[in-house]
Amino acid sequence: MAAGLVQVAGVEAVALGGSRARGTHRPGSDWDLGVYYRGSLDVAALTALASRTQGSPVEVAGPGGWGPWVNGGAWLTVDGVAVDWILRDLDRVESVWSHCRAGRYEVGIQPGHPLGFWSPCYAGEVALCRVLRDPGGSLTALREAARTYPEPLRRALTGAVWEADFSVAAARKAAPAGDTLYVALCLSKAFGVLAQALHAHHRRWCLNEKGALAAAAALPDTPSGFADRVAEALRALDPAAVETAAGVVREVRAVLEAG
Template sequence: MASRLVSLPGMRAVSLGGSRARGTHRPDSDWDLGLYYRGTPDVAALTALASEVQGSPAEVAGPGGWGPWVNGGAWLTVDGGAVDWILRDLDRVEAVWSDCREGRFEVGVQAGHPLGFWSPAYPGEVALCHVLADPGGELTALRHETVAYPEPLRTALVEASWEAEFSVANARKSASADDPLHVSLCLSRAVGVLAQSLHAHHRTWCLNEKGALAAVSGMPDTPAGFAARAGEVLRCLDGEAVERAAELVRDVRSVLAAGEADHT
């Protein structure tokens, strides 16, 4: 499938990503294929190939069809298994990688990413993928670059942990006003920011919210019981949960500050 995809206009490389690339998949896990293109991909040609490999009519969303960051693709069923095609603009991925090396990142609104799409996920996907087809060697060369986590990005994401403290402060006000929606959003945001900062502290790519708590909990400098404590915070959503969240934020930021002092 990968070799046929890269023969289509605009397509430059295909990778295997997700849990199957990282070796954390279950038997029923999806097969996530990153379809890297330059310019404008031929959506009609992609649709024809998708329909052929699925054995029934398929729909392919072109660039922008799924949103600004996860910007298109297809959900297919092939030989009884789920195969996801995910479009990636290689020019944009390279631009984001350049920003990351300078310590710049952004968080955008994206369906399927309730805590937002963190732009370092683009180079992180490349770093953790298996390249399946890459006639020009472009994705392979980029993968070699992204294996080393950029120190400026590490510093920027660690410093971003201030937002977790701010979110907990906002949750504290809303908890006393019996506003569970705002409390839940603030506390989820706080925990998500801490997970991003801890991943960066450990120089580990964080691609999305899925599995982020479990992954970071096993890392050396993460405060003991981080995932369990975060789970308690997110289950209760009351004033007591806010104070537990504040304690968790203090513990994580203390670890991050000590790490930055050692690094300096």
């Protein structure tokens, strides 16, 4: 597939991503191929290739078709196996990497990412991928650079832990009224921020919400019972749950402040 993809006009490189690239996959895990392009992408040619590969018509979402950050791609089934093609604008990925090195990031609204799309995900994807085809060498060079976690980004993400406190404070006001949706959103945001901060503290890339809780819980110095206490708070969504969340935030902040 990768060999065919780099023949499509605009495609610069193809990488294996997700759990299969990291060796954490299960038997039924999808195969994720990052399709890195520059400039104008020949979506018609990409659609034709996808349909030939699957053996039946495939709908390909062009740049922007799946939102501003996930961008676009296609879901294929090949010999009964799920294979996802995920578009990435290489110019934008390189720009985000430059921002990461300067300690800048953003969190954008993106379908499929309920806690927002954290821009460093682009760099993390590259750092953790397996490059399959890269005729020009750009993705390979970026991968080597991104394997060193930028200290300015580490400081920015750990410093943003204040938002977890802010979100818990907002939940504390709403919980007595039984506003479960708002409390759930606030606490989820708080725990998402903590997961990002803990990963950054240990110079690890946190790609998205999937698996982030378990991954954060497994990191050194993470407070005892972290995952269980988060799960308990998100089940209860009452004033006591908010105080549980507040305690988790305090303990994580203590870890981060200890250096």
